[in-house]
Amino acid sequence: MRQCKVFVHDTEAGILTETDAGDYVFAYEEGYQGEPVCLAMPVRNEPYRSAYLFPYFYNMLSEGSNRQIQSMLLHIDETDDFGIMLAMALRAFCSDVQVLC
Secondary structure (H helix, E strand, O other), X not given: OEEEEEEEOOEEEEEEEEOOOOOEEEEEOOOXXXXXXXXXXXXXXXXXXXXXOOHHHHOXXXXXXXXXXHHHHHXXXXXXXXXXXXXXXXXXXXXXXXXXX
């Protein structure tokens, strides 16, 4: 299992988890009342679950040759979406939503 904290406008919004089974769970922090991570994931008490990395987070990732170079330099399997996202989180993302390990 791997996890990271998700911040919206520098406020901790929730936890994104990749389970040992390869599924994904995003849960907002109890009492969080700020803006949602994205319009497709409004703030709610129940966690979001998916067999794939949620589209909002997946769209933060590089594609094509940039992804190949990143995975080679970081020694991360090219198909490891969560691993690449975690490795790149502190290096490259410029957004109102930040992912921190």
